[in-house]
Amino acid sequence: MSEQDGNNALESLIRLDADALAEYCSEVSVEGVIAQSASFKLNKGQSMWASRGALMTYSEGIDWKLEIPGGAEKAIGRALSGEGVSLTRVRSTADGSTVVLSANQPGKLATWDLSRGAILCTRGAFVGALGEVEIGVTVARRAGAALFGGAGLFLQRLSGRGVVLVHGAGDFIHHDLGPGEKLLVSTGNLALFSADVGYDIRGVGGCLKMLFGGEGMFMTELTGPGWVMLQSLKKLPGGRSGKGA
Numbered sequence: 344m345s346e347q348d349g350n351n352a353l354e355s356l357i358r359l360d361a362d363a364l365a366e367y368c369s370e371v372s373v374e375g376v377i378a379q380s381a382s383f384k385l386n387k388g389q390s391m392w393a394s395r396g397a398l399m400t401y402s403e404g405i406d407w408k409l410e411i412p413g414g415a416e417k418a419i420g421r422a423l424s425g426e427g428v429s430l431t432r433v434r435s436t437a438d439g440s441t442v443v444l445s446a447n448q449p450g451k452l453a454t455w456d457l458s459r460g461a462i463l464c465t466r467g468a469f470v471g472a473l474g475e476v477e478i479g480v481t482v483a484r485r486a487g488a489a490l491f492g493g494a495g496l497f498l499q500r501l502s503g504r505g506v507v508l509v510h511g512a513g514d515f516i517h518h519d520l521g522p523g524e525k526l527l528v529s530t531g532n533l534a535l536f537s538a539d540v541g542y543d544i545r546g547v548g549g550c551l552k553m554l555f556g557g558e559g560m561f562m563t564e565l566t567g568p569g570w571v572m573l574q575s576l577k578k579l580p581g582g583r584s585g586k587g588a
Contacts, residue, residue, distance in 0.1 A: 352537070352570040353517040356453045356509075363456040363506050367391070367473035369439070371454075379452045380445040381471070381508055385435035391442070392472040393431040399445040404437030412478050430478065444471045446510035450574065453515065454506050461502035461538040464509060467578050468535050474505020481538075500538065509535055513575030520567025528563040531577030541566035 364371050368391070370384035380399055383391065387404075398407065409429040433442050446452065452470065455462055463481060472478065481500040501507050511534040518526055520540065527545060536542075544561040565571055 352459070352519075355459055356455055356517075356572060357451075357515060359454055360456050360506070363458070364454070364473070367506060373452050378445070378447075378449045380443050381452050382441060382443045383471075383473075385433075385440050385442065386438045387435055387440075390432065390434040392476065392478065393433055393442075393444055394470050395430065396447060397444045397470050398431055398433070399443040401433070401442040402440050404435055404440035405433060405442050406436055407431050407433045407442075444508060446470050448510075448512060448578075449576065450510055450512040451515055452508060452510055454508055455501075456506050457501065457503055461500060462507070462509075462535050463538055463540075463542070464499040464501060464535045465533050465578070468509050468511070469499050469501065469507065470510050471508040472501065472505055473507075475503050476501060476505040476507060477503040498542070502538070511535075511572065511574035512578050516573040516575060518571045518573065520565065520569055520571060522568045524567040526565045526567075526571060528565060528571075528573060529577070530561070530563065532573050532575070533563050533565075534572045534574040536565060536571040537569035540569035540571060 359371060359373065368383045368385050368389060372382050373379050374382065385391070392412070410432040411429050446467070457476065479500045480497050482497060515534065520526055543564045543566070545564045
């Protein structure tokens with residue numbers, strides 16, 4: 344992957360792409376510093392997905408209900424990934440209706456245009472989606488990641504046509520990986536990455552490291568090519584952020 348592609352990935356994540364968003368909503372803004380929220384203004388007939396518990400407030404003209412995208416098979420996988428069986432489907436019945444989403448924890452909100460490629464998200468990273476987005480799951484390539492990896496066996500896979508809203512605890516930290524290049528990540532600091540990146544675990548080595556190092560027995564191992572977004576705060580089980588996993 345070229346340096347230009349990597350820079351585009353970072354810029355496209357942290358900067359709201361007005362042209363891409365205009366197709367799905369009339370206006371969007373991100374507010375806050377410590378724990379951000381995103382406000383979407385929808386016209387009549389426009390709709391979006393929201394993660395479980397992400398719906399913060401909304402105006403008249405907004406209807407919402409629980410739906411199961413992708414059927415029962417994907418619902419089970421989503422539940423195992425920590426998202427829950429159903430998601431919130433938000434629809435606008437009038438022009439200019441507003442809905443506000445929040446990740447309910449400290450950190451940054453950002454958008455990703457799926458025309459640039461599918462992404463994989465760890466627990467708590469997915470917040471919302473606009474457009475014809477496929478919200479599915481994928482399984483870690485090796486069984487070891489299921490038992491010991493910080494991100495878990497099941498990761499959310501976001502693909503299709505549209506824009507997704509994602510969250511990183513603390514700040515986003517960007518890495519580009521060349522073909523075969525590896526990056527070891529501490530448990531809980533992985534937020535999301537491009538779908539072509541390999542995902543596994545590696546032991547930290549040595550009893551003293553495992554018992555007293557504070558990182559557990561294993562690190563998450565990511566293999567390029569592709570890009571990776573880390574989060575500067577670890578996310579604890581249940582999506583909460585904290586100092587350790």
